[in-house]
Structure formats: C-alpha cells, structure tokens
Amino acid sequence: MNDFRDNRPMQWLRRLFxxxxxxxxxxxxxxxVARLPFLQRLPxxxxxxxxxxxxxxxxxxxxTSAGGLELTDEIAVLIALQASLPVLNLTLDLYDDMAGIIVYPAAFVVPQSEMDEAGVVHEWRAPVSGEALDAGGAVVLSWEDVEASDAPGYNVVIHEFAHKIxxxxxxxxxCPPFLADYHRDIGPQAWQREFTAAYEDFTRQVDALDRQLPDDFDENDDVHASLHExxxxxxxxxxxxxxxxxxxxxVASEAFFVLPQPLADAYxxxxxxxxxxxxQDPLGAARHDAS
Structure with a gap:
C-alpha cells in the first residue's frame, strides 16, 4: 500500500502538510466540482x-492506495469532496471513528457471511465497491466505482461515509447519532418509526419483484438481466x-444528495x-435555482 503523504503525484499536499x-x-x-453534477445546486x-x-x-x-493504484491529487480531492458533502452543515467530528481512506483501482474481494433460517452460517468471498469498517476502521473504496458516481442515484463515497456516520x-x-448542537428538532422515536415503516414497505416491494424473476435467475444471463432491469x-x-x-x-442518503426526487416522492x-x-434541502435548492 502507498500512503498519499509519500506519493509523488501529490506534491502540493505533501509540501504543505x-x-x-x-x-x-x-x-x-x-x-x-465540474465532474459532480449534483454539486451544481450549491451556491x-x-x-x-x-x-x-x-x-x-x-x-x-x-x-492510502492499494492494489497497484497510483494515488493522485484528483483522486484524493474527488473522494474528500464527496465525503465532505454530508457534513457540510454539520461537523467533521462525525468521521472521528475512521482510521483513514484506502483506495483500490477496482472492486476488491472481502469475506462475507450470513446465517440462514436454520441457524447455519454460510461464508464466502465476494467483490465489493466499498466498505466502511467499524470500531475505528477505514473506509475502503474502489476508484472504478467512485468514477461511476455519475450513474443515476449512485454514489459509493456518500454511501460508505453515511455508514461511518x-x-x-x-x-x-x-439510526445515526443525533448531535445536541444540530439535531434538537429530530425525535429519535419518530426517526425509528418512519425509517422502520419505510424500510419494511420497500422490502415488501423488492420481495414482490423478486418473486417475478425465474427460479433459476442468473445475473450473467442477458435475458434474465434485462428482465431484472x-x-x-x-x-x-x-x-x-x-x-x-x-x-x-x-442508500437513502446517497439518493438524497444525488437523485432526491424519487426518494421524496416515494417516502x-x-x-x-x-x-x-x-x-440540507437538495430539492429546495433546485427549486430556488429554477426560479
């Protein structure tokens, strides 16, 4: 792995650090900023x-870079920029429980585990685009997926930093922490009630759609993939x-910042x-810009 403070391309940052x-x-x-259309709403x-x-x-x-990635100024700034957006009107203290940011060139493989209804734990390894490690761990990102953040509603950086929050x-x-200086108008009970109801409703929708897929569904099959889409x-x-x-x-947090209208319409x-x-109010800012 390469630390950005010792990485040659990051000369301006190393010189001033x-x-x-x-x-x-x-x-x-x-x-x-120009590479991130959802920032255009900001004054x-x-x-x-x-x-x-x-x-x-x-x-x-x-x-820190890993997997042979050459860490550049652009990579560091693009990631830090998107990570900073959720706390723009809050505090960077929400990221205190984070050792740092590790960037791979593409999806990286991590161990996965799941317990089935019979209590049997299944373990496997799968490629992922991002991961937020708890207990003071790092945020790990795939640069290939960070660059895909212009896809509708998708933003792996905001997603993983929302996990950190x-x-x-x-x-x-x-249920993120509610800070006395910022969140006195949010009731934890109301948060739990509304998020639980929305999560259960959304899960029912996904389950209903899953039942319409073939029993032998294969995401690598073009016909099956088209049906799923x-x-x-x-x-x-x-x-x-x-x-x-x-x-x-x-996921709701990344949609809130990147593609908020469908979220606001549904929930x-x-x-x-x-x-x-x-x-922040992304839709309010958009309405203000249009007026």
Whole structure:
C-alpha cells in the first residue's frame, strides 16, 4: 500500500502538510466540482465552505492506495469532496471513528457471511465497491466505482461515509447519532418509526419483484438481466436498500444528495428527516435555482 503523504503525484499536499492545512489549487477544485453534477445546486458560498471542509478532511485523514493504484491529487480531492458533502452543515467530528481512506483501482474481494433460517452460517468471498469498517476502521473504496458516481442515484463515497456516520454511536443500524448542537428538532422515536415503516414497505416491494424473476435467475444471463432491469427500474431506491436497515439509511442518503426526487416522492417523511439530519434541502435548492 502507498500512503498519499509519500506519493509523488501529490506534491502540493505533501509540501504543505507539515506547515498548514493543505490548500487545494483552484484549477483542481474547479475540475473536481465540474465532474459532480449534483454539486451544481450549491451556491458559491456553500462551495467555498465545502472546499475548506474538504481541505480539513485531507489534513486530518490519511489516504492510502492499494492494489497497484497510483494515488493522485484528483483522486484524493474527488473522494474528500464527496465525503465532505454530508457534513457540510454539520461537523467533521462525525468521521472521528475512521482510521483513514484506502483506495483500490477496482472492486476488491472481502469475506462475507450470513446465517440462514436454520441457524447455519454460510461464508464466502465476494467483490465489493466499498466498505466502511467499524470500531475505528477505514473506509475502503474502489476508484472504478467512485468514477461511476455519475450513474443515476449512485454514489459509493456518500454511501460508505453515511455508514461511518451511522457507526458514530455503535454499529451501523440505520439510526445515526443525533448531535445536541444540530439535531434538537429530530425525535429519535419518530426517526425509528418512519425509517422502520419505510424500510419494511420497500422490502415488501423488492420481495414482490423478486418473486417475478425465474427460479433459476442468473445475473450473467442477458435475458434474465434485462428482465431484472425492467422490473426494478421504477423503484425509488437501489434494491440493495432492502438488505438491512443500515443499508436503507446509506442508500437513502446517497439518493438524497444525488437523485432526491424519487426518494421524496416515494417516502416524503424520509426525505424530510434526512433534510433535517444533514441540514440540507437538495430539492429546495433546485427549486430556488429554477426560479
């Protein structure tokens, strides 16, 4: 693995690291912002605050490359930029439970386990695009999947950092920590009630669609894949949100920032709660820009 502080391409960051909080060159910042269409809703003063937050995150956390990836300024800034967006109106303290960020060139393989209804634990290894490790662990990302963040509603960086926020008061369970300085208008009981109801409703929808797939469904079969895409296209969230309450929160968070309208249409209370939690209103900003 390569640490960004010793990586040759990151000359501006290495040069300034021991003197000041690193300043991102303006041209690099503009290029990174331009690559993320969902940032266009932010007014200039918010973008400037986001830049300072991004610089602080780069200063506080170690970026490490793995799997032969050459870690560049652009990679570090693009990831830090997207990681900073959820806490734009909150605090970087929500990422205290994070050792650093590890970036692979593409999907990486991690051990998986699951207990079936009979109590038997099944273990296997599978490629993943991102992972947030609890108990002070790192956020691990696939750069190939980070670059795919322009896909509708998909953002692996926001997804994994939402998990890190969720882990702030223990393991990820879909109920993030409520901070006294920011979240006095959110009732934990109301949060649990609304998220549980939305998660159960979404799970029912996914289960109903799953039953329409062939018993021998194979995602590598073109016909089966086309049927799956057609069936699940109208869902307001990626079906992965049905796998666990923590995944519902993380998928809803990435949709909130990247493609909020379907989420708001299907689950207006979830959109409202996320807006209160993150202290941002992407749809309100879009309506303001259009007026």
């Amino acid at each position: 021991h003197r000041h909080v690193p300043r991102i060159p303006d041209a690099l910042w503009r290029d990174c 200039p003063h918010d973008l400037e605050r986001l830049k300072r937050l991004c610089e602080a995150l780069l200063d506080k956390k170690t970026f 969720d882990m702030g008061d223990g393991g990820a369970n879909g 057609a069936l699940f296209a109208e869902l307001p969230l990626d079906p992965y949100a049905a796998s666990h309450p923590a995944e519902f929160f993380a 207006p209370e979830i959109y409202r709660l996320l807006s209160r939690y993150y202290r």
